[in-house]
Amino acid sequence: MLARNILVWCILTFAIQIITLAQSKGLVSRVKMFNGRPTIYINNVAQYPMIYSLTDVPGGRWSWEELPQYNLQNFCKAGINLVQVDLALDHIWKPDGSIDLNTTQRQLRGVIDGCPHAAIFIRLHVSPPKWWQEKYIEELTIYADTVATPDINWGLQRIIEDDEETPRRTSIASLKWQQEATTVLKKFLKKLVLLPEANALAGIQVAGGVYGEWHYWGFINNEPDMSKPMNDFFRLWLTKKYLNNKALQKAWNDPEVLLNTTTLPTLAQRKITGSGIFRNPPKERKIIDYYESQHSLIAETILHFCKVIKETWPRPIITGAFYGYFYSVFGRETAGGHLQLQQVLNSPHIDYLSGPGTYYPQAVETGDPYRSRSLINSVTIHGKLWLDEMDQQPPLLPLKDLKYPESLLKSIANTRRNLLATYTKGQGLWFYDFGPSGFNGGPRLKDHGSFGWWDEPSLMKDIRQLKKLFDDKMTKPYTNDADVLLVHSTETFYYTGSDKKQSYMGHWANNWVPPAIYRSGVVHDIIHIDDLEKISLDRYKAIVFVNAWMITPSKRLFIENNVSSGDRHLVWLYTAGYCDGATLNKSFVESLTGIKMKIIAQKEKTIIEIVPEISKEPDLSVWDNSVNPLFVSTDPSAKVFGQVKGSGLAGFVMKSFKNHTSWFISLPPADAELWRYIFKTAGAHIYNESGDIFYSGGGLFSIHTSKGGNRNIKLKNGKLISIVLPVNSTTILDSEDGLQLMLNGE
Secondary structure: OHHHHHHHHHHHHHHHHHHHHHHOOOOOEEEEEEOOEEEEEEOOEEEOOEEEEEOOOOOOOOOOOHHHHHHHHHHHHOOOOEEEEEEEHHHOEOOOOOEOOHHHHHHHHHHHHHOOOOEEEEEEEOOOOHHHHHHOHHHEOOOOOOOOEOOOOOOOOOOOOOOOOOEOOEOOOOHHHHHHHHHHHHHHHHHHOOOHHHHHEEEEEEEEOHHHEOOOOOOOOOOOOOOHHHHHHHHHHHHHHHOOHHHHHHHHOOOOOOOOOOOOOOOOOOOOOOEOOEOOHHHHHHHHHHHHHHHHHHHHHHHHHHHHHHHHOOOOOEEEEEOOOOOOOOOOHHHHOOOOHHHHHOOOOOOEEEEEOOOOOOOOOOOOOOOOOOOHHHHHHOOOEEEEEEOOOOOOOOOOOOOHHHHHHHHHHHHHHHHHHHHOOOOEEEEEEOHHHOOOOOHHHOOOOOOOOOOOHHHHHHHHHHHHHHHHHOOOOOOEOOOEEEEEOOHHHHHEOOOOOOOHHHHHHHHHHHHHHHOOOOOEEEEEHHHHHHOOOOOOOEEEEOOOOEOOHHHHHHHHHHHOOOOEEEEEEOOOOOEOOOOEOHHHHHHHHOOOEEEEOOOOOOOEEEOOOOOOOOEEOOOOOOOOOEEEEOOOOOEEEEEEOOOOEEEEEEEEOOOEEEEEEOOOOOOHHHHHHHHHHHOOOOOOOOOOEEEEEOOEEEEEEOOOEEEEEEOOOOOEEEEEEOOOEEEEEEOOOOOEEEOOOO
């Protein structure tokens, strides 16, 4: 252990020396694979991707001010030399067209003063300044269902303060904005590179849309975007897709439509017309095309600005963006989520994707499973880096509060849990510190005070130890300990309803199923369905198709020939493959599952009654919905584990084949006990049946629990470990020998 610590110290010392020497010439930064992980390289030295970030909120955003400087120094002393700051075109682009570098230079200088060896990342908001938006009213977003509201115009507000509502914001389709912002960005970069402070610049995160997170304006509760810029883009997108009027008329089943005169779908047209939660492709192709064009617009815009940065900066630089959000998107994935994930992942112009951890359900409190927002294994498959934004305030109470000791244990446990979730997937993170701004993370943490969210000696010590541990482990080849795979689809959302009443099933399946699987005792991976062909499936005992309700013919053929084999257990939820992109057909579901089906109509709340041997929770439902369409099994050779209440029809079955086993469940279950039964039957590794949260990968195994107590853990290699867990704790073990590496309070 001593020799290992000396080695890690030597590597860190060498890295700092290299960065210091190179800063006089300018950092060279890249994202490359290192021991099986996407990794940040600074001047050809691999750095574990752990970043400290200031916020954009007044009071905490400027690196040179007292509180941000203090916390920046704290993290630098903890060995975290990668630092991020926020800037916006509002700080740079002046109404007379000039470029002002004063704020940028002070921001970079403040970081260097607090952390002399820092490699700096800028989150650059490329939305046009407020003065530009007021000047060019014709470029603004027009909402399909409401009128834009002006920003709050008094006090010292965040530039992005009102983004979440229906703000007056430039249409992301505005060609005028994109052209002028591109010109400004190039001028900015060419002037910036001449500053000595810019030698420490390692990367730029391109930010835009709601909160810089590339959601379309108004998406949470409203529908975008009926503006002329969006209509122009839609026509251009259709022209690229269909090439001529005849092809468009055939696709839309409309002999009158023309490429150069087509209009955007109205709010009424966006409503589903009569196939349950599904759109009928032959009748609703215009709406499907509209949403796909909107998501393509976002992806194209991100990649455009990343390309400009890479081509303008005179040396290699890292580019990234908030993108790839899949979980916790409020049931509004179609209106403003991130559905063109493959388009972004396939681009050479972007190095990393990022996003906050999942906010709900069961994702924040001690004892909950922390989850990355994206399909994180797909990001790795494409060689891209994923960076979790730790933007949740630890539950740390003021020192004089009687519950302070308990809150400190929870803060350490939660921070460890979050970091281990990301580390064990071979990816990275940043701490987004709202604390210096006095930003309140929630009513239970009132009177927290204006200091860093992690500014507590024991907590900072733990972060420092975690950084050293990760630095050590990343020098060894990455190991993946998952043997269960969840498969998700983004394209499915184009074929289901966009409003919350019609999108409920996808929202439920993608957000309520995973927490139950985390509590089942297995370790699992998560990928996009398009990446099934890019990975070896041999490690997986069970593959769960969570929302794969639109599957193209070529993907269906691949699944039938390559996935339905190897004695694997395939679990199909709801209407697996019901849509092929052109039509809806029951036979598609039967072909994939190998189980005979029929569709029944539901008028009352749909409930699947589960047999007692599976779960103590007898009823499976999706909120209070009557689910349509509802598929049930009519296959006499399938074993029945659950029936649709009041019908006697099978809604949960298993059927064995020569080389695989197929499970079909009419509704997506959020029951850990049910999932544990399936995974046990499949032969997946169950670490423990306590309901604790397990993460394992990269040589580390962690147990997160709020209850604590005696545990018998079976490691993946079969070794048995007996351990007493404190309440509100995250314990870290070596995944091979079970050696305890970190325990809360040590």
